[in-house]
Every structure is written in structure tokens, then in C-alpha cells.
Amino acid sequence: MTDLVITAANVLPGAGAVTEDGLAGATITAGQAVYRDTDGTYKLADADGASALVRTARGIALNGGSAGQPIRIQKSGEITIGATLTGGVTYYLSNTAGGICPLADVGTGEYFHIVGIAKSTTVMLMSLAYSGVSG
Template structure:
């Protein structure tokens, strides 16, 4: 399988959404998972095989796109429409592609397990970030 193709314009916070703010350390698109860079205190695209462990740990999913050094709004819990087709009951994870979201099947040797949540419906992800930090 491959990363989900997310339509940024269709990313919408849902029931129980917890929204957070920060500063983007790079251009980030709605629907991309973000991590806090401890060096700059800015948010960047999460990546499950980044050399910097902190950048593997998701803080949430961007809900409003941001430019470098611009204001970032991201969701850390609750339901979110991701603008892609999901499979109910299936967990989704931070991808090895910076800012990508993938199904469990894409977690291969050398990748770090960083769960974002479970698919509630074909359109809604129930966010439950669980940065296990286990490398396969």
C-alpha cells in the first residue's frame, strides 16, 4: 500500500476536536502530521524514520495549512475528516514520508510505530495519538 492521498481542502476538525497552535518550521499542508522540533521550538512534518527521534513523535495533524514561520493550527485529539477514503476499524500511522499518513501495512523494517488513531468511518479518523516509539 501507499500513503493516503489527502485532499487538504477537505480536512475538517470534528466532534471532540482539540486544537492547538504553534509556529511552522516549514511549509505544512492541512492533513499532514506534525512534530515539535526541539531545536527550533517550531512544528515540522512528522516522519517515522527521521534521524531525530523527536521528529518521529506526532503532536497532531495540521488542520489549516501554514507557511514557514507562519501560524500553525493542528488537532491533537477528537474526530477529524481527512479528505481521503479510510477503512473503518483500521489504525493509521505516521509515514516514512515526511508529513505522510499510512496504513499499518506500510510499516516495514526500520520504521517507528507512531499511531495517529483508528478509522471510525470511511471518512472520519478518531484521533488517539500513541507514539509507541517501537522500531520494527
């Protein structure tokens, strides 16, 4: 699996960003995809996670933090993801916890969850959509 190589310091909310604040339930780095656990904390989403909850990203972390620390996530709108994108390509949740990858790198047994579509080489329009279908 080839995930985006994200520079955490370059992750920034963009036009129309909708954000949400909460607490990290694990160590999280800016640019990683997260889900909201039943205890209300954010943890790393994973396309081949054990449950639909883990496989359903709620957003992308805008800052890093360890368990119990405050975190802000972006749920929709444009985001400068801190990685090199290919314009027009749709990006998905990967089987690396918190990772994001292009469709070509979603493997067998992983669930399809769209994270967003690249508008340019740096900006992604977030469009979170979990299919519930595995490859």
C-alpha cells in the same frame, strides 16, 4: 509505502477536537502529521526520522503554511482527514514526511506511531501513540 491521499481543503476538525496554535517551521499542508521542534515551531513528522522527536507526531495540521506562518494543529478527537479510510483500520505515521498510512505499509526500520483509528470512510478518531519500537 502507500500513504493516504489527502485533499487539504477537506480536512476539518470534528467532535471533541482539541487544537493548538503555533508557527510552521517548514512548508506544511493541511492533513499532514507534525511534531513540535525544540524551537517551538511545527515541522513534518517522519516514522524513520533521525530522532525520537521527529518520529513523535504532536498532531495533524488543520491548515497549511510556510515557515514562520501561523498554523493550527489537532491533537485529539475526531477529524475529517480529507482521504478515503477503511472503517476500523488503525493508521500510522509513515516514512514520508507528514504522511499517514495503514499498518501494512509500515516498513522495516520505521518506528510505530499510531495516528488514529478510522470510524468511517471519512472520519478518524485521533489516538496519537509513539511506541519507540521500529519494525
